[in-house]
Amino acid sequence: MKKVLFVLTALMVVIVCMMGCDFHPATYLKVSPNSISAAKMGKTTSINIDTDGRKWSVKQHPDWADVSQNGNKLFVEVQPNHTGMNREGTIIITSSKQVAYVNVRQNGLATSFAPTDTRIHFDKNGGNKSLYMSSDGGQWKASTEDDWLTVYSYKNDYSVTIYCKKNTGDYRKGKVTVQEDNIHLNIEVTQGGTCDICHGSGQASCGFCGGIGRIYYGIYSSPCPSCGGYGSYRCVTCGGTGERE
Ligand SMILES: [Zn+2]
Ligand SMILES: [Zn+2]
Structure with missing residues (x-):
C-alpha cells in the first residue's frame, strides 16, 4: 500500500511539474519592433520575439488588435478604426518572469488619398473610365454635382468608375469629389464637344479692333x-475646326 501511495505521489509531482514547473526560466525577452503605428483602415504587422525561455505568451492586448502566435513571431492585426478618435493600447508579452511591451497607436481619421490620376478626359461620345483610388482610412465616398456624370465607387478593388453622357454641346469641364473625414480630393473631368471659345465657328473675334477690322484715328x-x-x-x-477634343 505504501508503495502504491509513493508511486501515485511521484506521478502527481511529475504531472504538476509538466503543467507548471519551468526548469529553464527565461533570462531575457525582447520584442521588435516595440511599437505599431496604424492608419484608420488598420494594419497587419509581425513582431519578432527573442527570448531564451521555453515559451512565451500574450497576457494582454487591446480588443481592437487581434493577436496570434507562430514560433517566435507575434502577428498583430489592428482592426479598422470607426470610432472617429485616435486610440492607443498596449500588448503585454511574458516569458517566465520577463515582461515586454508593444505600444499600439491608431489614427481615427483618414489623412491621405492615393489616386492614380486626378484628370480624366472623355471624347464627345462619352463612355466610362476607371481610376485607382484608396485612402488610409478606407471609407472614402465619391460624388459629383454634374448631371452629365455618374460616379460609382468600388472599395473592394479600390476604384472609382466615372460614367459620362454623350455631349451634343460645347466642350465642358466637370468635377468628381472624393471625400473622407476632413480630407477631400477633386478629380477634374473634361469632355470634348463644340469649341467652347468660338462655339463652333472656328473664328474668334479680334480683341484689338473689337471685331470691326479697322482702327480709327479721328476721321482716318x-x-x-x-x-x-x-x-x-x-x-x-480649336485650330479653326470648331471642335474641341
Ligand atoms: Zn474654337
Ligand atoms: Zn483686329
Missing part, C-alpha cells in the same frame, strides 16, 4: 494690324 482709319483687317482670326483653341 487703317486696317487692324492684329487681325489684318478681317475682324477675326482663326480660333487658337
